[in-house]
Amino acid sequence: MKVRFAPSPTGALHIGGARTALFNWLLARGAGGRFVLRIEDTDKERSTPENVEQILDALRWLELDWDEGPVFQSGSEARHREAVDSLLASGRAYRSRATAADVAAWKATHGDERGFRGEPEQDGAVRLRVPEDGDTTFEDLVVGEVRSPNRSMDDLVIARADGTPLYNLAVAVDDLDLEITDVIRGNDHLTNTAKQLLIIQALGATPPRYGHLPLLHGPDGKKLSKRHGAASVQELRDAGYLPGAVRNYLALLGWGAGDDETILSTEELVRRFDIGGVQRNPAQFDERKLRWLNGRYMRELSIAELTAALEAFYGRTALGPAVEISAEKLQTLADFWPLCGFIFDGPVDDPPARERWLGSDGLAALAAARDALAATEAFDVASIEAALTGVVERRGCKPRDVYQPLRVALAGRPVSPGIFETVAVLGRETTLARIDVALNL
């Protein structure tokens, strides 16, 4: 088996494209086959080196390694021209000056359902001669049988008048030259397949198998777009998801038992994935489910692994102690700084929190907490807990009447990891200094 992922480098790699890449990769890895990366860069304006790099970068982050390529489609132009010439020479294609208006006029006489047929001319664009009779059919690996009556298909343009080969020709020739056995791509390409098959037939070659993946929708049932949250792989990375969790979630979009909350390691996915199990209906991308799944993956990491991931994500060092006390509360890497940034950067400014928790009662509780924390001998979690529960008992108040003012003094806001752990991580000196600042506000 040899499969390919063939993105057009028009910008970021979108989630749908990433799923196509993943399904191809899983098929190749599961079958011991080869996975080729082909960059369809014939649109020279949009195919900038930056756009190509974005695709490679996204695939590397997803850890989808390829065995061959990147093969640049623009590098095969000579082959594409050769194929056009051979089709002209064999009479399977002809030159025609027919314009879009001519095609429209032809249809006005012959009916809309009738494919355009031109007359050979001296020059003009190159059109493939589509047979009059029969159907172009194939057994789609996902969709089942697809049948297009040849009579309804236009003689399609395969090269411009200046000789530039066009899209469907380039794809068909490249798939043959690369000896691709299975073309797995998005449903939006379904209408191209009959055209590519006609080209391959006219070249006298054997076509690959085709499988078209269902579209992705958002949770509201509409076509997936930016409106639904992160839309590209880069955005998923920046939102703090782990590549393994993203692979797991993407695999469940259109494949599996219709359950998109199953934890499956990449090894299991490789073992279990099969193209026959891909559904025909659109799949729903729901970022909340990815978030949940990502949380499960985060929990599987050791503190050392999670610390390394967070340090790489933020470009910081020495995050370990803060990671240890917050790990359970994190669903994504990006959750860490909002929760723990105050440990490193000092309290945030949250006036409503000050107003709510640092009134006269709050300040009195805070002063008592300060005295107790200044007096403990050791400064570990157990002694801190003993000191602070002592304050609660002596004041006869609720725990939060002491802990929330203390949180606001240390973090600036009433949300933090466990209060005893937070105090221990900050250490006595910093804790007392922050309390003093709050007491003097």
Ligand code: GLU
């Ligand atoms: N280059 C096409 C795209 O990015 C894919 C072509 C194909 O897979 O045949 O949508």
